[in-house]
Amino acid sequence: MGRPVLAGVDGSEHSLAAADWAAREAVLRGVPLRLLHASPPLPGDAVPAPARERLHQLGEHVLQQVIADLGARHPDLRVRGEQTAEAPAVALLAAAHCAGLLVVGARGTGGFAGLTVGSVALRMTAAADCPLVVVPEPQVGGFGNGMRRHDADAQVVMGFDAHRPVGEVADFAFAAAEARDVLLRAVQAWALPAEAVAAGTLFVTEEDRATWEDQEVLRLSDALHKWRETYPEVTVRTDVVLLHPAQALLNASRGAGLLVVGRRTGPQRGEGRLGPVTHAVLHHSSCPVAVVPYAE
Template structure:
């Protein structure tokens, strides 16, 4: 059986947007949708059993309403619901071990106005063993309809042909294929180290063109296996002489999904992300997929 799509809900509008996105992902993948609501017990707090039961009842009612709403709009969707007593981030990361994709809102009910990404979303993106899609308040066209209705959709993939991340590339190509979207592969690059030595005062146009041609060929060669695997995906490669985070944010202004890789690292349990992933999560206006890899 293929693994389900997992989504965390907490009653917030952002969680509702994430649930919408997760439902479409489950429908298109042909897998169940698993809803998770966490009602954590505060460490050291003395809470009457009646209050704990009331919290679980509130969570159960929220799950029931969400299931009814999603099934009403997606009659073929198979929905499961789960309650947990752990903290939301801990519960999501644990449940993600049995999921093919985790979807969460950029922020939930906590935090403060103006906060771009909440602590739960950051920890989930850093520590979940499966790909994580974080959804802003306005999730984009992927959550509003099927692929036939949105053939103009765009997926942006952050990529480095010198250190290719196969997991991120495969996720991006698969997402573009599933959603009938175009794929824009972005590689940030810089002049070779020898070009900025004290012996070279000016970079000529000929040198720049030669280096850029080499990078274009390398990118094309590295992407070829995925283009052959997903022949229906329209792919455009783009080299940008910018910092990787700036290049991705510029390219994703009109995107429906931005895909970045994240090295699977034991320190991720502390909620750490690389600087590029951290930057795009805080500044991107579209959903961001963070894909773990072992390289």
């Protein structure tokens, strides 16, 4: 049996949307779903016992309600819930060591109206050692209690750089597209080469631009060849666009079911650091964003 899907829940609409997404993902993968409720920190060093007990009761109520709701809609789902007195970020990071995927809402009960991604989601994205999916704000009129539809029938979009291919990102995206039986759209943003913008260059001809673009298209196709062989059932569409990578991915992922990007790890990348492209798509994507860690 594979590692479980882990989701943090706190009773907020965002966490309920994340739990719904995680439940459907667990069914697709054929693995259990683990729900974790972490009590919010209280001010002061000494918390009265009645307050602790009340928080425990509220957390248990949230978990049982979510488990009952998910179980009714996903009869084949194996789900269990647990509570912890640790802070949400600490608890989720520890639990993620044993998970195959961590799913969180873009923000929880804290934050304020207009905040797109909360502090816990940002920390999870920057520090979790397993792939993570951030589920955006639930759509109005969505699936049950404001939950967002899983969009299992929508395409998967992958950010990919053929100059520096990342196997972990490609494996995740191809497997997601295969499980959903949907199109995989591989997007590569490119920039004009240095000679095109040198001081002595007056203008770039359409012929030169077409030549450089053709080279990028061929390079991307070649880089994806081994994954096409490994996942022959996945239909792949390649897009090479002359845009900033974040804008290219946001454009491509409108209406998508999942956007997949990478996050570099290693001693040179301190905890809590996200690259500018990942940071931008997290804050502006309208679909769930999968962030896959990989070693530099």
